[in-house]
Each structure stands twice: as structure tokens, then as C-alpha cells.
Amino acid sequence: MPTPDLPTTQISDSVEQLWGLALQVAGCRQCGQAFLVETIRLGQPCPNCACGKLESQPARLTNQPPELVVPFAKTQADVRAVLENFVRGVWLAPDDFNTETLLRRAVPVFWPMWLVDADVVGIWQAEAGFDYQVKSSQESYSNSGWRSREVIETRQRWEPRAGQIVRHYDNVCVPAASDHARLVKLVGDYHLDKAAAYDKARVTHSVMHLPDLPPHSAWPQAQVGLNHAAEQECLKAAAAQHIRNYSVKANYESLNWTQMLLPLVVSYYADDDGKNHPVYINGQSGMIGGVRMASQRKGWRWAGILAGIAVVLLIMGLLLSVVGLIPVGGFLIFVAILVGMAALVPAVWPWQWNRRQQPEKIVSH
């Protein structure tokens, strides 16, 4: 089937007219993502990668305002609790990695999904599964004789089905950001049924992440979504309980692409080398994701202190041994060896911990 006509994006100056907010298009040279931000946020770290700065730039937009928005469900206190839990448990954390810093840098962001409406016109075929019940038995024998117990089992009967379909589907959700899967892995799924109609009051003071997957790039996934919606309806139409090996040869007509906005809180912290690491919090569920780095520098510092103590103890132990206080000197040498060995721990720990943090680990709240 041919690819249907898809909407194009264009350089637009009518953001305020479409979104109802005085927003400016900005981008990050590091990650190449584009955003709609209030002018005040220009020059701040990128809310996607936290590495680059937001700079004013033109971007390609669709000429449709967002249709739905999933509102933030987490308050400042909730976010603080999530961050406290996230920060806790990292021994030798960088100085920058603390609740207050992360909370201060937290930015509310809405990231996009496409909502696709379409008519699916085509022919389908599948195997439809119908549940049926069979009666089985469990028998037991003891001195009192046989006892029988009936067991009802549900099994499936698969039968081929085929037919035509002419159905309209609204709001099939399709990723509009290339790192959609990564973000979902980090912060979990959203309850999209909680989405409400777009209202500028719901998104004020937030950063809008613009789609980097235009409709022609997102179309294959939109097609999968539409086919899945059609599959579920064919299952229903066949009055079956299960469906498998579904295929459809369809034309997609009356396509309409709008956006749905998903709430995200983004913050960041800097590691020893000054490299920023973003932290993402699902604005609906509170699930948090991001890398939790330990400070190698702090590790070396502690290792140095412990090694110094060990050297001092060793010297004292040796001196006391030379002057004849062998038991006390021996004890101090023994303690020096223990402290010297303990000095290895803070040296090695951050390295081991940071290795385990690659790739990004999820800490859910």
C-alpha cells in the first residue's frame, strides 16, 4: 500500500498564535534537540542532555497546536522526596549531587507524542481464538476409597477469519521524539487516559520539547499503531477472545496529526570532571531515572587520609619496637596494615560504582 499524504513541518513564526504562550524557539548544539522556552531560559543548560546551552534558533513546526496534555501530578514536595530517595545510598557522591541542588535546577518539561487520527480501509485476516471449557477430574485414593473432584479448564480453539475493514481511529499515540524509548525506560509509562485537552494554563512556565521525528519519520510506527487498533477491533468484531497472525492490507485516509504533551521534571548535577548528568522524573508517576555517579576525587582523598594514618602508625610501631616496646609496637604495625588495606576501599569503590552505572540505571520511587 502506498504511503499516504503526511503533513509537513515548516519554519513558523506563529508559536504564540498556535500555543497561546509567549515562547521562543531554542535549541541545543550538543544534542540537537529543539524546544519552546520562555526567553528567560535562554542560556540555561539544555533540559534534554544538560550538557549544552539553550540558544535561540529557528525550528520546523507543524501548524497545529497540541491537542492533549497529561498534567503534572507531582508537587514540589513530591519531587523533593523522590530526589532525596535518589540521592540517598550513593557513598562518596560528588558535592553537586544533593537534593537541594537538584531541586533548585529542576525544570518542568513537556515532551511530545504524536496523536494520529485516520480511516483504515482494507482487508484483514487472522486466527481468532475462542475460549471453551472442558471438564477434567482429579481423583484421590486413600483407605476410605476414591474421591473425585471436578476441574473445569479453559482452553482455546483457533479458527481462521478474514474480512474487510472501514473504521476510523482517533488519537493513536506515536513517539515524536527519537529518544522516546530511552525516556520511557528511564521514567516509565504514562497513564494516557489522564490526558486533558490542551490549555495554556497547564503548561505555563514549562519547557516544550519539540518533536524531532516529523510525521514522515514517525509514519511507520503510526502505521503499526493504527494496525494494532484495527486488530483489536477485528478481534471484537469476530466475537473472539484472542487473535494471532493478524495481517491487514490497508489504505490510510483522512490522516490528522496533532500532539500530546507528557510531563517531565529534568534536573542535573555535575561530576568530578564538571560533566553534567541529567536526572529525569516522570511528572505523573514520580518515577526517577538517571545516572548516579560517585566521586573518584573524594575516593582518592579518603584513601590518601587513611594511607597517611597508616604510615604514621607504622612509623610509631617501628619506633616503639626499636626501643623495646615490642608488644605495643607490633600492635601498632598490625593496626597500620589494617588501615592501609582499608585505604584501598575508597580508592576502588567509586570506580566500581561508576562502572555499574553505565548504561543509565533506573531508580524508581
Add this chain to the structure above:
Amino acid sequence: MLDHPKLAGWQPPSNYQPVPSTLEGITVFAPRPADLVVEEPTTYKCPNCGAATKYDITAGGVACEHCGYTTLAQAQKVGVQAQRSEFTLETLGQAEKGWGLDRRVLHCDSCGAELAIAEGALTATCPFCASNRVNLRQAPSENLRPRFVIPFKITPEIVRQRAREWLGKGWFHPSGLADSSAIDRFSGVYLSFWTFDANIGSDWNAEVGYEREERYYDASDKEWRTRTVIDWRWERGHVVTRVNNLLVAGTARLSHLILEKVYPFNLNDLVTYSPDFLAGWQALTYDITLPKAWEAGKAIMREKAKSACYADIPTNHVRNFSMSADFSDEAWRYVLLPVYVAAYLFEGKTYQVMVNGQTGTVAGQKPVAWWKVWLAMGLLLAPGLLLGLVGLILTAAGVGIVLLGVAFILLIIGVILSIMIYRQAVASEAA
């Protein structure tokens, strides 16, 4: 079909038919069921001469005795691979109803007569024009019609010969029984049977005893002796038993005692059902419904599973045995199997005989000449009794102890043999 220009010209696969759709804008087509056609009563008349035709064993098809016209029965040999059905709640619900007990009226297409056919009969022969009819229309559901059949393989001539041979065997039956003309009247009947299959996973738990030789000191004899003691310990095990093609009769009209003696049937000869096999022969529907037959089948299966569990135990010393039997993959078939049945009168009493229509195995009731039985028992008991009497007399004289011992052994042997003969005689008359 939906009215849309992009769908114009689309046709469902050729063997598909529309089925109801619960959603507007989606049509649903499904394969047409193979056995949707309701089987009409079939009348068997020769297309050549108009005489009645019937299934001929030697010809393997429907033949006209008058002009020799023959057509082969249209059936496919399926053997034990014959399709099985599951115990669905739907089928069990329908099976509970049975075929109904009312006498039915069948219209003869040949002469127009209305025939009253007997309860449970699937076939009828018109007494006015002799045409043979087969009718399955009153089955409670499609899957409770007989779908497989073993056709008759033994001809009535061979049956008569085997029955005579069988009647002539045995010394305690009346003389001349084999010459009885009554035994000639055999009727070939297709009887309804259920076959059952199941896997039974059994977990058993029991105290198992292991014998051990033990040395002990006998204080009274002041010496060491050896004795056998049993060490008991709890054990458990798991046994999987597969039961295939367990046969349970679907009719209570005939003696199961006799019927089970003409087993087994070789189910490798099962063919798909065709009314041709029933033409001119009697056929009875089941009157033992599927749930009742399955209860009987299950009772046999679980005893098999119990035996398998006992076989799993390495010794014969078992106590506090308990087990569970978990049935799975249960399946059933409804089949028609060939049996010749005859009843004969002898000295005012009716006796039943059956012959397996596939293998020729004969079983049934035979009258007993009881005077022969009593005489034989008397002869068996007499040596022991007489010798015992002589022994008693001699014991009084102080020398008969040995004789009494021998008499006792002979009497015991005589009693055992007499009981065996008596039981055999009773079983011979039992139905």
C-alpha cells in the same frame, strides 16, 4: 460486504462464508463447516432392478442380492488415529439428553408406508417393500453422531459354524446342544461404544516395607537364629499412565458380562462412518450417555493408575497407601462396532450368545446339565470321604492315622476342584 471504492472486487476465500460481526465497518468471514449438511434418512434400493440392497460383507459395499449390482462403501480407513473429541461443557450438556426414548415414525420413500421403528434403532426395513433405511437425524448434536465404524467382517455362515463349535465344547452341557436349530437365528447389530483416552499423573504415598535378615539369640534354645524382619519407611513417587482407546459399551440392553467376553475389537480397522455399512443391518444408538460411560471409564482408568503406582513400589509390603490421580488430555469417540447377537430357548429357558463381528470370538450363556456337575463333584469328593471313613475305623484299632492324613489331603483337593467346576457351571449360565 462493505461498500467502499477501495474494497470493490474483493472476495473472501472460496470456502469462506460470512459470520456475524459485532462491529459496524468490519465484516467477518469464516471457513464453511465441513459437516454442516444434515444427514437425511437414506433408503437403499437397487438402481437397476428396484430391489432392496444391503451392505455385503464379502463385496465390501452395498449390493443387490437380486441382480448383483454392487457399489463400494464410501469410507476412509482411519484406525486408531480417528479423530477424538474433548469433554467440552457444551458437548457434555448435549450428551446428557441422550437420543430420546420415544418410538419414532419413519416415512418409507419407496412405498409410502409409515414405519414405527424401535427405541434406539438407527435402521429399519420396510415390511411392505423390504427397502432398507438408515436414519441418524435425531442425534442430540452433530458431534454425538457415530463418526467411525468397524464394518462387519465375519459372515453369518461363519458365525453359525463358530457358534456350533462353541456350543459343542464342554462336558457339563446337555448333549445335542450343538444341534439346536435355535442358534441359527443370529442378528448382525452395530452396537454403540465409547472409546476413551487420558493421561493420568499419579502421586502416591505409602509406607513401604523392606525385608531384612536379623540374627537373634534364642534364650530358650540357647543358640543364635536368623529371622526376617520388615523395616517400614514412608516413600512417595510419581507415575504417569497413558490409557488409549478404552472401550466402554454404550448400550445397557445387552449383557455387559457376555459383551466383554467378545472383546477385543481391533480399532485399527475403524473407518469413517457411512450409512452404507448399516444398510440392511440393525444398529442401536447409545442409551448409556457420554457422562455415564465416562464415569465407568474413569473408574477403570484410575484402577489402572493405582496398579501402576503399586508396580512402582519395589516390594510387596505396602501399607497406608494413598494416591492422587490427575487426569489430563481426556478425549472420547463415539463408534459403532459389529456384534452378532442370538437368543435361543432350551428347555423353556432363554440363553444369549454374542459373536464379535470383526474377529469371530464367541461368548454367551450355555445351559448346564446339573446332574453331570453333581456327579463330577461327587466323584471328586468320594475318594477323600471313603478313605477318611476307613481311616476312622482303623484309628479305633490304633493304626489309621496315616490313612486319615491322606484322606484329608484328597478331600481338600476334591473340594477345590468341585468349587472350580461349580463356579464354571454357574458362570456358563450367567448373563
